[in-house]
Amino acid sequence: MFFYSFKNGLTTAAIDNNGPISHLVLAFRAGSRYENAQIRRGLSLVWSSGSSGSKVWSFASRDVFGVSLSVPRDQAPLALSILGHVTAQPAFKPWELQDVVPTLHADRDYRNPIDIAIEDAHRAAFRTGSLANSLYAARHDIGNIKSSALVDFAAKQFVTGNGVLVGVNVDAEQLEYYGSSNAPINHGPAASFVPSPYVGGDWRRSAASSNTTSVVFAGLGAGSADFDRLAVQAVLLESLNRACRSLQKNSSGVTFSAQPVQFVYEGAGLVGIQMTASGNGHKDVVGDLVSKTISTVKNAKFDKIEELRRAVANNIKSKEECSQTTAVKTAVDVLSSSADSEALPRAISKVRAEDVKAALAGWLKKPSLSAYGSIANVPYVDQI
Structure with missing residues (x-):
C-alpha cells in the first residue's frame, strides 16, 4: 500500500493487486455525526439515494461519507475525473432533491425492524451526542430539506483536509498526480473531532x-x-x-x-x-x-x-x-x-x-x- 499526503491535507492511498478492475473511492469526514442541530435530520440518506447505481455507489456512516466507482483498469483516469466532480462538487439543485423524494420515502418504508432498533440503540447509548445522530431523514423532513443546507454542509465538509482518495488496482503515480493537480476538491482544514460520551x-x-x-x-x-x-x-x-x-x-x-x-x-x-x-x-x-x-x-x-x-x-x-x-x-x-x-x-x-x-x-x-x-x-x- 502506498500513501501520499499533500500539503493541502488530502491523502491518497494506492493498492495494486494487478487486477483488471479498478476500484476508486473518494471519502470525507462527513457522516451524520458532523451534522449540526439545524441539519441533523438525516442528510446522509439524501446523498446515499441520489448517488447509487450499478457501478457508482455511495456509502455513509456516522463518521464518513464517500462514493465508490468501479471500472475497467484502462478507464481509471477518466473515472477519477468523474468521481472527483460528482463527489467533491455536488450541485444539490432544488429539482434534483425533489426527484429523490419518492426514493427517500421508499427507503424509509423498506427499513426493517432491526434497522430501527439499531438506530435506537445509538440513541440510547449516546443520547444527545454526535453518535446519536440518525442516518435516516425524519418522514416530516423529506421534501423540506433545502438545497442551500446541503450546499453549505458540503462546502464545509467536502474539503481536502477531510478527504482521502483510494485506488485499488490503480497506478500509485497516477493517483498522486490526480490528487496533487487535478482533483476538484476545495481546500480546507480537517473537521474537529467532537467526542460523543457514552451514557447507556x-x-x-x-x-x-x-x-x-x-x-x-x-x-x-x-x-x-x-x-x-x-x-x-x-x-x-x-x-x-x-x-x-x-x-x-x-x-x-x-x-x-x-x-x-x-x-x-x-x-x-x-x-x-x-x-x-x-x-x-x-x-x-x-x-x-x-x-x-x-x-x-x-x-x-x-x-x-x-x-x-x-x-x-x-x-x-x-x-x-x-x-x-x-x-x-x-x-x-x-x-x-x-x-x-x-x-x-x-x-x-x-x-x-x-x-x-x-x-x-x-x-x-x-x-x-x-x-x-x-x-x-x-x-x-x-x-x-
Whole structure:
C-alpha cells in the first residue's frame, strides 16, 4: 500500500493487486455525526439515494461519507475525473432533491425492524451526542430539506483536509498526480473531532401491529484506532457468534435469531447482540427469549482462545480478498487514523482469555437496550 499526503491535507492511498478492475473511492469526514442541530435530520440518506447505481455507489456512516466507482483498469483516469466532480462538487439543485423524494420515502418504508432498533440503540447509548445522530431523514423532513443546507454542509465538509482518495488496482503515480493537480476538491482544514460520551439506558418504540420484534442489547465498544481493544472485541464477538447458534428457534410459529454486532467509530463504538423474533405468537415469548440470550452472553466461556484467535484472523484475511471492500475499508481507516493494516492482526495474536472476560464485564457494566415492535414483555436494562 502506498500513501501520499499533500500539503493541502488530502491523502491518497494506492493498492495494486494487478487486477483488471479498478476500484476508486473518494471519502470525507462527513457522516451524520458532523451534522449540526439545524441539519441533523438525516442528510446522509439524501446523498446515499441520489448517488447509487450499478457501478457508482455511495456509502455513509456516522463518521464518513464517500462514493465508490468501479471500472475497467484502462478507464481509471477518466473515472477519477468523474468521481472527483460528482463527489467533491455536488450541485444539490432544488429539482434534483425533489426527484429523490419518492426514493427517500421508499427507503424509509423498506427499513426493517432491526434497522430501527439499531438506530435506537445509538440513541440510547449516546443520547444527545454526535453518535446519536440518525442516518435516516425524519418522514416530516423529506421534501423540506433545502438545497442551500446541503450546499453549505458540503462546502464545509467536502474539503481536502477531510478527504482521502483510494485506488485499488490503480497506478500509485497516477493517483498522486490526480490528487496533487487535478482533483476538484476545495481546500480546507480537517473537521474537529467532537467526542460523543457514552451514557447507556433504554430506548423503546411500540409497533403493536408488527409481526416482528427486534431488540439490541449493547455496551460501549472500542474506537476505530484502539487496536488492542478492537482485537479483544473481535475475539469476543467470535465467541458470542458460536454461542448464539444454539439460540436459534423456529418452532411453534415463532422464529428467533440472535447474532453479535459491532459499530466502530472514531473515539468510541457499540458492541452487543441483536435479536429478532417473529411469528403470530412471538409477542408472548419474546421477553423470555431475550432474557435467555442475554444470560447466555453473561455466561460465555473463552476456554478455546487459540481457536477463536485463528477464526478471527481467517475472517480478516477472507474480507481482504474483495478489492471493492478493501477500497472502502482503506478509506474509512485512513480518515480515522487507523490505516496500519497489520496492527489489528498483531493485536489479535496477543489476546488472552482474561482480556476477553474483562471486555465482556466492562460492556455489561453499563449496557444499552433498544426494542421495536411488540415490546410489552421485553425487559428493561435494570431488569436484566
